[in-house]
Amino acid sequence: MMEFKSNKGIFQQIADNLCDRILSGEFKTGDKIPSVREQAANLGVNHNTIMRSYMELQQKDIIENKRGVGFFVKEDASDKIMESRRNDFFKQMLPEFIHQVELLKITKLDLIQLLKKLK
Amino acid sequence: MMEFKSNKGIFQQIADNLCDRILSGEFKTGDKIPSVREQAANLGVNHNTIMRSYMELQQKDIIENKRGVGFFVKEDASDKIMESRRNDFFKQMLPEFIHQVELLKITKLDLIQLLKKLK
Amino acid sequence: MMEFKSNKGIFQQIADNLCDRILSGEFKTGDKIPSVREQAANLGVNHNTIMRSYMELQQKDIIENKRGVGFFVKEDASDKIMESRRNDFFKQMLPEFIHQVELLKITKLDLIQLLKKLK
Amino acid sequence: MMEFKSNKGIFQQIADNLCDRILSGEFKTGDKIPSVREQAANLGVNHNTIMRSYMELQQKDIIENKRGVGFFVKEDASDKIMESRRNDFFKQMLPEFIHQVELLKITKLDLIQLLKKLK
DNA sequence: GTGGTCTAGACCACC
DNA sequence: GTGGTCTAGACCACA
Numbered sequence: 397m398m399e400f401k402s403n404k405g406i407f408q409q410i411a412d413n414l415c416d417r418i419l420s421g422e423f424k425t426g427d428k429i430p431s432v433r434e435q436a437a438n439l440g441v442n443h444n445t446i447m448r449s450y451m452e453l454q455q456k457d458i459i460e461n462k463r464g465v466g467f468f469v470k471e472d473a474s475d476k477i478m479e480s481r482r483n484d485f486f487k488q489m490l491p492e493f494i495h496q497v498e499l500l501k502i503t504k505l506d507l508i509q510l511l512k513k514l515k
Numbered sequence: 516m517m518e519f520k521s522n523k524g525i526f527q528q529i530a531d532n533l534c535d536r537i538l539s540g541e542f543k544t545g546d547k548i549p550s551v552r553e554q555a556a557n558l559g560v561n562h563n564t565i566m567r568s569y570m571e572l573q574q575k576d577i578i579e580n581k582r583g584v585g586f587f588v589k590e591d592a593s594d595k596i597m598e599s600r601r602n603d604f605f606k607q608m609l610p611e612f613i614h615q616v617e618l619l620k621i622t623k624l625d626l627i628q629l630l631k632k633l634k
Numbered sequence: 635m636m637e638f639k640s641n642k643g644i645f646q647q648i649a650d651n652l653c654d655r656i657l658s659g660e661f662k663t664g665d666k667i668p669s670v671r672e673q674a675a676n677l678g679v680n681h682n683t684i685m686r687s688y689m690e691l692q693q694k695d696i697i698e699n700k701r702g703v704g705f706f707v708k709e710d711a712s713d714k715i716m717e718s719r720r721n722d723f724f725k726q727m728l729p730e731f732i733h734q735v736e737l738l739k740i741t742k743l744d745l746i747q748l749l750k751k752l753k
Numbered sequence: 754m755m756e757f758k759s760n761k762g763i764f765q766q767i768a769d770n771l772c773d774r775i776l777s778g779e780f781k782t783g784d785k786i787p788s789v790r791e792q793a794a795n796l797g798v799n800h801n802t803i804m805r806s807y808m809e810l811q812q813k814d815i816i817e818n819k820r821g822v823g824f825f826v827k828e829d830a831s832d833k834i835m836e837s838r839r840n841d842f843f844k845q846m847l848p849e850f851i852h853q854v855e856l857l858k859i860t861k862l863d864l865i866q867l868l869k870k871l872k
Numbered sequence: 873g874t875g876g877t878c879t880a881g882a883c884c885a886c887c
Numbered sequence: 888g889t890g891g892t893c894t895a896g897a898c899c900a901c902a
Contacts, residue, residue, distance in 0.1 A: 405892065419618075431874065442894045447876075463763060464799075464874050464902035478619070485615050490629070493612050496604050499538055500597065508627055510609070524886060525701060561702075561887050643877065657856075669889065680879045685891075702887030702889050716857070723853050726760075728867075731850050734842050737776060738835065746865055748847070762901060799902050874902070880895090887889070 398439045406441060411449040415458065415477045418469060427469045429459060456480065517558045525560060529568040534577065534596045537588060546588045548578060575599070636677045644679060649687040653696065653715045656707060665707045667697060694718065755796045763798060767806040772815065772834045775826060784826045786816060813837070 398413070400406050417423055429435075432450060436443040450467055453459045458473045470476075497507060517532070519525050536542055548554075551569065555562035569586050572578045577592045616626060636651070638644050655661055667673075670688060674681040688705055691697045696711045735745060755770070757763050774780055786792075789807065793800035807824050810816045815830045854864060 407892080432876095433874085442896095443875095444877095444895095445893065448892090450875090461875070462902095463757075463759075464802075464900090466874060481615070482619055485619055489612060489615060493608060494630075496600065496608060499535070500601055500604060504630070507630060511613075511623070511626060519701075521701075526886075564702075564887055567887085645877080670891095671889085680881095681890095682880095682892095683878065686877090688890090699890070700887095702885090704889060719853070720857055723857055727850060727853060731846060732868075734838065734846060737773070738839055738842060742869070745868060749851075749861070749864065764901075802902050805902080875900090877897100877899080879897080882892100882894080884892080885890090 398441075407445050407448040407452070410435075410439065410441070410446065411452050414449065414453065418458070418473050419477055423469050425469055425471050425473065428466050429469065431466050517560075526564050526567040526571065529554075529558065529560070529565065530571050533568065533572065534600075537577070537592050538596055542588050544588055544590050544592065547585045548588065550585050636679075645683050645686040645690070648673075648677065648679070648684065649690050652687065652691065656696070656711050657715055661707050663707055663709050663711065666704045667707065669704050755798075764802050764805040764809065767792075767796065767798070767803065768809050771806065771810065772838075775815070775830050776834055780826050782826055782828050782830065785823045786826065788823050 398410075400409055414423075414429065423429055429450075430438060432446045433443050435441075436446045439446070450459065450461075454461060454467070456476065457470055458476055459467045460470050461467050502510075517529075519528055533542075533548065542548055548569075549557065551562050551565045554565045558565070569578060569580075573580060573586070575595065576589060577595055578586045579589050580586050621629075636648075638647055652661075652667065661667055667688075668676060670684045671681050673684045677684070688697060688699075692699060692705070694714065695708055696714055697705045698708050699705050740748075755767075757766055771780075771786065780786055786807075787795065789800050789803045792803045796803070807816060807818075811818060811824070813833065814827060815833055816824045817827050818824050859867075
């Protein structure tokens, strides 16, 4: 089973979670990831939902399918994941973050203080 | 016209945008904001969508409706907006931001450099 | 209703068919194509199947979605379709064709005769 | 090892490949073809898949099984393959080919040029 | 056993 | 009204 947030699609969260596990080293290049239906059972989710996650990751060249055998982690999967996340961060999160900081009139110093504390 | 992001509802983005303009001082207490239909034409959006934005803001006590006349900015609107944004920022955005920074292995120094440049 | 071949996925055939109709000029840039559920009813197919067709075409930049309104033909859709088909032809069909011709020991002259007759 | 296309079954491609080699004269009437397990190792494929290829060819009277010894090329195998291919070519490939050529608006002259170059 | 596709039907957010 | 997601369950081809 797995807990799902309501703001993102379940299939997205499953894909993200798998990426996390690849980044953490749990799955490495060439490793077989859980089969669609096995994963569906694990997470208590319909197999179509898993399928969609896997298709998405396949399109992003993170996993590949060996017919009749299963899905496997592709070479450089970690790099691709990191790159994609970096992209999201710099193009979406960071600008919004800056925008909010400015609107809230949080000064540069305040912000740096804030970040120091929290890390 | 206005560009809309795909991750948030259009009505949300319109409401947010109006709040931004209130915070910036473009609209002050007692000012009339654009009529629903005018706004709809400006933004190239169905008027029902504008209506929903305005209703949302009315519920948050940021604007009020004078029937047959239009919507007007309420007293202390800026404060209410700021308070709500602060809340969102510290409870949602900041934690997520920190999380991403850590995942991407962006160092404290990198981050501070980044923020200095961009502001 | 629509007749489907068994060798290709239904969703593929539906996407292809829509492309054909774009190429034929039935749908032009900016036109709204039938809504997912309307199309589903038209073709006697589940709406998920139509959805998949449309998603595929959206990814290929042939159609786009206006939220809450429907799917619309994008600019240069015809060009993109033609390019994609050309690609398929030269990278898949033509080589296989040549291969078969050689195996069957059909001479250049025979072949040209054949093509002249049939066109 | 061998590269497999995704549009046809692997077992099909293996059978086709073997036929190609028979046509080319690499295997003649009475020759023993590679054993199932040897072939499986060569192609990096499950032996069941090879088995299915061989069964298919056996049914078409192209090879035969001598129990405990192996599979052997039958008499007139080449002729049977050729006949079957001719059939496929004229009933399926050629019409589709013509259809695509017309869709892509490739002129008769272009086509002939193309075929001259490639052969 | 593996993926892949399709259906029927539900529920949701958004316009 | 529009798309978008999910479920449950079925069926198929392929390895």
